[in-house]
Amino acid sequence: MRTADPLSLNDDQLLRYSRQIFLSDIDVGGQSRLLNSRVLVLGLGGLGSPVSIYLAASGVGHLVLVDPDRVELSNLQRQIVHTSKSVGEEKVDSARAALKALNPDVRITVCNRLLDESDLVREARGVDVVVDGTDNFQARFAINRACRAAEKPLVSGAVVRLEGQISVYRHDQPDSPCYNCLYRDIAETAGDPAQRSSWENCAETGVLAPVAGIIGCVQATEVIKLLVGFGETLCGRLLLLDARTMEWNCVRMKKDPNCKVCGVGTGGKI
Template sequence: MLSDEQLLRYSRQIMLPEVEIDGQEAWLNSRVLIVGLGGLGSPAAIYLASAGVGHLVLVDDDQVDLTNLQRQIVHTSDRVGEPKVESAKQTLAALNPDIRIDTLASRLEGEALIEQVEAADLVLDCSDNFTTRFALNRACVATGTPLVSGAAIRFDGQISVFDSRVPGAPCYQCLYAEGEDEALSCSESGVFAPLVGIVGSTQAAEALKVLAGIGEPLVGKLLMLDARRMEWRSLKLRADPACPVCSAK
């Protein structure tokens, strides 16, 4: 049962016919794992917190650096040197004290990764390396947890939803083979600041849709953005029958 304060706080989305009380309660009762509190994780976490996702688990082993502040909007100048998860928690708690926020200032690996993914209703991959992306994908396929994946480099972004609960849906490794170029990162290649805001916000939108059963999530689709021209493209994805992760599931 929503309190009077919650009804007021979330009133603008409760009035949406697709959301109403049931959708808001679905968000309040959800646990979301956000891996990476950088350029993508910043806007994604802010919008999930403000929308009222009841339990956020923030994972990042890095500290806030001055070079982050050009795009990582969940952090502030006075928090340079602090763990990113603690900096993010301060921002999110101030924005919405109504939700629970847990932090893990370490890399999730092995059993700890499986446990966190299994406990979550949905995972946001906001990481910046393929090793983490492949590990998250394997854990999500193994546990049947929906995965919302985003990436941004230079002026190019992409978003997709991988949900092994949907028959015939591809997983992340159907799209990318292991052994991709790990050097392709913002620190090496640069990134257009608003791009990560657009991609991270879209990840939040897809997560909210999946959690409340709204509309058509980007399952089996890859949404690609060229921010130079502000042009979007949508590609259909198919499961790889030879995928080493999901083909035998």
């Protein structure tokens, strides 16, 4: 994280972010840190929408948005950064316009193509925190490996039907478990459609719109905590929501010493 001069906030910024600055966990110094932070948001769908909206509104200084898709009518039910007018546009362009309208302070860089792993590592190296808002296991495993190589914290979320889950993988810290520790079995069978878990893809299973919003908001909260450096993140814990009963469960996770991504001797190689 970068250090920042608290005096760098102008009067408009002090007013815009006043309700955050009132929080003792944030204060002027924390707000200044947010304004000097960079976050990579991978996917501008049901999770990336609320994540990017709240990070922009909160005053994260630079968002790097990545999504290769265009806005479709069926996206609008839950991908709330896009509007009816955006149908047919690149998602990154649609999101950039919406986020700039919300907060012109925020610098936004966009990429409208699918990143391979070396691109992901390069992009992750250039930011403070990475947010995974993608909707398939292949992308999630690739993002996890890239964050390990770049040694950057990863805020991961997933949502299907009325269920969601969130965790934080501190690839910048040696003792943190990673996404691969959690889903090693799936990682090893990801190429076999018969072995895929039902967490695979909301395009096939459906999702209740506000549940994506809930999970995305938790991800955005974790990003802000990481950037400012307060509280206790979900590192080492997997938070699970069943919105049908509105029950939350938190499962402790341990680092797998034999994990092929973060285990002993892997050295962050991909």
